[in-house]
Amino acid sequence: MRAIYLICSFVFFVGCKPILNDNQKELCFSEKKENPHAFANTIFKESEYNYLKPLNCLLLNEDYYREIDAIDFYYQTLLTFSSFANDSLVYFDTYSKRFKSERKNNQYKFDTLKIIDGKIFIINKAKNERVIMFNEQHYRTNQRFFLKSLLQDFKELGYNYLALEAADNTNFRENYILNHEEGFYLNEPNFANLVAEALKLGFKIKSYESNISCVESKNCYNFRDSIQALNLNKILKDDKEAKIIVLAGGSHIYEKSSRNKNMAQYFRELTGINPFTVDQISLVDNCTNNNSFYYQANSNFDIKSPSVILTEDDSIYEYDNRVDLSLIYPLNNQQNWMFEDKSVVEIKLKKQYNRLVFQVFNRKNSQKIPVFNKVLYSTDSTLKLYLEQGEYFYVVKDENDKIFIKKNFKIHH
Known part of the structure; x- marks a missing residue:
């Protein structure tokens, strides 16, 4: 993404926060900013349902929601939008922040x-x-x-x-x-x-x-x-x-x-x-x-x-x-239970894509919602897709809907 790079800290999970330039920051503001869900959902709709944009804007505003004492609601919203986009790094980093706890050592018997x-x-x-x-x-x-x-x-x-x-x-x-x-x-x-x-x-x-x-x-x-x-x-x-x-x-x-x-x-x-x-x-x-x-x-x-x-x-x-x-x-x-009775296709990415969204759509209908999402990181070079048999296409795009690649493919038994 132009003018966006990442600061990542590797501890137990990977925390990644996009840095946006002044023009991009303007695109993240909303009248409903005090409510993190309303803020992100407004951006989601205004961007014509770009899955990456509300996620990036939420990440940019973590300090703000901490200052107004809305951090738990913010984390809940971030979990939701990272699950929509299938951004596993942001998802698990957010989970570890929201649910900090120590595992109890109770012992249970399972012999019966x-x-x-x-x-x-x-x-x-x-x-x-x-x-x-x-x-x-x-x-x-x-x-x-x-x-x-x-x-x-x-x-x-x-x-x-x-x-x-x-x-x-x-x-x-x-x-x-x-x-x-x-x-x-x-x-x-x-x-x-x-x-x-x-x-x-x-x-x-x-x-x-x-x-x-x-x-x-x-x-x-x-x-x-x-x-x-x-x-x-x-x-x-x-x-x-x-x-x-x-x-x-x-x-x-x-x-x-x-x-x-x-x-x-x-x-x-x-x-x-x-x-x-x-x-x-x-x-x-x-x-x-x-x-x-x-x-x-x-x-x-x-x-x-x-x-x-x-x-x-x-x-x-x-x-x-x-x-x-x-x-x-x-x-x-x-x-692996999620992949039973599915066909598999392996998608090899010719380039490295850092925090772009990979989306799969069904070619046989006009459904606007993807059948699969994944936020790509530079370590993603090959993707295995487990889908019903059929005809699909995939795109890789950024938060401004700039498409970097679009390709048709089929899955059959």
């Missing part, structure tokens, strides 16, 4: 426990359910990938709705081509791929987020979750044959709470249906996780893919009594 593949277990369990709820951390994109891998099996079991907290559009239809206005998180490639796959399989996509402003309620969290439950209940009222997969953020699927009542609790009260709830956010590798149970379980069972821990009588091990199932993910260096 065992594991089973999570996909096999969940699909078998879903045979006798009508509503199954998953949660996610909005910056953990592999959790969307896992849900996508279940869709074909869910469809064969008669599930016909995918309900999304994150979607804004309520009029998804067959052969619908996603654009950038369907919902903020649907701009992340794995989320867009999830929706595209669901539409291809014939699922009806429903948004259940509350679109009513909380004005008079004393507890806006409860208000929001109650409206979410009402919207999900409407799906059941409108279609007596509905079987629903729900994807929510964080605690909304918790069936017990100490203070705020959650969507899943309201839903059960409204419908009389006890949803099967799958937590994906507790037993994950986050590089600063103080959850010794997670690391000891991975070491003991050598977990290779999202799995379920069972007791010796084949009951689900109760890690968290707020949900029916706590899915355990493998360590970050054991992500």
Whole structure:
């Protein structure tokens, strides 16, 4: 990138901060600068959805958000936008800053426990359910990938709705081509791929987020979750044959709470249906996780893919009594499960690109959201892409949409 170079410090993670010239700095300012998410999202839209630009502008303003005591919100926003662009160096550096903790040394016994593949277990369990709820951390994109891998099996079991907290559009239809206005998180490639796959399989996509402003309620969290439950209940009222997969953020699927009542609790009260709830956010590798149970379980069972821990009588091990199932993910260096049933193509880069974004698009439709993103560093000379068979093209470009290379390619079995 012209006039941009990097200051990188190599400690445990690599921290990289772009240095921008005065003209580029002007492009980063926004009237909503006090709110880091609004600041970055405004830039994202004004740049016509360039994935690198809001990320660079956030990095430039870290000191500002520390000064106004908004650093945690800033880190959360930076995690989100680095996950959108798939900038692994910024992502892990930000994670280490936001979640500083020391790992506890509690010791656990696993001699009466065992594991089973999570996909096999969940699909078998879903045979006798009508509503199954998953949660996610909005910056953990592999959790969307896992849900996508279940869709074909869910469809064969008669599930016909995918309900999304994150979607804004309520009029998804067959052969619908996603654009950038369907919902903020649907701009992340794995989320867009999830929706595209669901539409291809014939699922009806429903948004259940509350679109009513909380004005008079004393507890806006409860208000929001109650409206979410009402919207999900409407799906059941409108279609007596509905079987629903729900994807929510964080605690909304918790069936017990100490203070705020959650969507899943309201839903059960409204419908009389006890949803099967799958937590994906507790037993994950986050590089600063103080959850010794997670690391000891991975070491003991050598977990290779999202799995379920069972007791010796084949009951689900109760890690968290707020949900029916706590899915355990493998360590970050054991992500090969994401490449199953995929074709691979190797892309060799003829030049070194430092902090440019590599994007893959499907040539057969006009979807504007990439199917794959990656921020390139000078060490990236060869990329392995694991994608569905089809016709694609890739581009390498900078934050001002200057294209350095564009090339068509095919993937076939």
